[in-house]
Amino acid sequence: MKTSDKQPAAQQPYKSWKELPHVPVSYPQLGSIGATGEWRTFKPEINAEACNKCGMCYLYCPDGVISYKEGTLPEIDYMFCKGCGICASICPKKAIEMVKEKE
């Protein structure tokens, strides 16, 4: 989905309950609460030689910040990777190393 296709999230507060839908819903939007990558203490780094391009890291990343196409090396978007390390622990080839961020 392209950014332009997305319906806007409610940025403006509603004035009256009468304008509200039955439930609140959020549409996909890039980083609606900012660059969460700043929260990171450890950075996942993929070792391209060890990686067998299975895509497990892509499936398991809870933030959906790994892009992957079958047979290609996955790519991590560090703007939003929070450094949880799930990709590293799930990687069957131990191809992801968690490296401490510098000050």
Add this chain to the structure above:
Amino acid sequence: MMKTEQEKENILIMSGNYAAAWGAKCSNVNVISAYPITPQTTVVEKLSDFVDNKELDAKYIRVESEHSVMAALVGSSMTGARSFSATSGQGLLYMAEMLHWVSSSRLPIVTTIASRGIAPPWNIWADYTDILSIRDCGWIIQFASTHQEIFDSILMAYKIAENPEVSLPYFVVYSGFSQSHTSKPVSIPEQQRINKFLPILPEDGWGHLNLNPDKPVTFGNLVMPEQEYLDFRFMIHDSMVKSKKNIHDTINLFNQSFGRDYGGLVEKYMCDDAEVILISYGGLAEQSKDAVDKLRDQGNKVGLFKLRYIRPFPNEELIELFNSGIKVIGVVDQGTAFGNPTGGPISTEVMSLLNHTKNRIDVLPCIWGIGGRNVSVDDQIGLFEKLLYIKNNNEYPTDETCQHGTVWMGLKTGI
């Protein structure tokens, strides 16, 4: 009333539980999820038969607990599938968290409850404490006091719940064993006529929420204190109160379509000139009609005011009753609310409306039939006699079954 050939109904002898299963089948439900629990189990056994025999084209999802049952149905209902479950007692309590997910997601799931006592000590017999203890979770709650009413109510439930203005889940409640496991004739209209009555499922799911992988959304998000959390809560209450109109309209349409005569939120029996009235609900309220008949034969002006719904609560009907010149009312609960003003949840709620009348009305709360304890017509007459005593002597009875202002019918007092 003579029925035309096309209006003829198929009369089958079946248990209350099978009436619930037939109600779900004839409502063309798309998804069923359930976990067995006595005395509900035969509802979902029958439904799994229907699915297995291809008599019902539905997905039957087996899970490991009632909590997962309702979680599964949250998912199915979010895709716009008509979803059904049935449970009882402990199972309903275990579901409690997900019940809020359903109502706060405004999903029109229908669930039947074969009510039973809560453990410990174990008890599987008629007692509405299960449903009464989750009465404030945003589900419409309707009691069905006959087998026919169980079947019919499920058809009406989907029509009410799926109305976009209502968009609330719906419980149809009846008593364990005395209704779930007894057999009576149930009249099943032709499916074509039922299909005409049922709402049409929207192709794209419910307007407010539609789970569709091609159009991803997040729902159930975090809403900050100064955002609209309070407002969404108000809207659930608002829709519940306003659903009364839709309930009335749906019952009227059903009565017309199928030649039934269901009341609205309440059913009044011999109330017009009555001075003493019993307010109750569920299967035992049906039996109260016999007690009223017997007392009427002896010249007593008594009546029965049966609550068919407790959510939404029939405020207007009760206030009208309070302003009708009534002198004494008894309010009976078949369930407990430990430590509340009366010990019974519904008697407390009924009494909370007394400030809407200037009339002086004496009220005697009562708790009966707990854990399936037998309540005979004579027992019911005994309660009416207590109410008549209040009217004639202007004082409350003081026998040992009257504890903390409430009659605990059948309390063992050693006499």
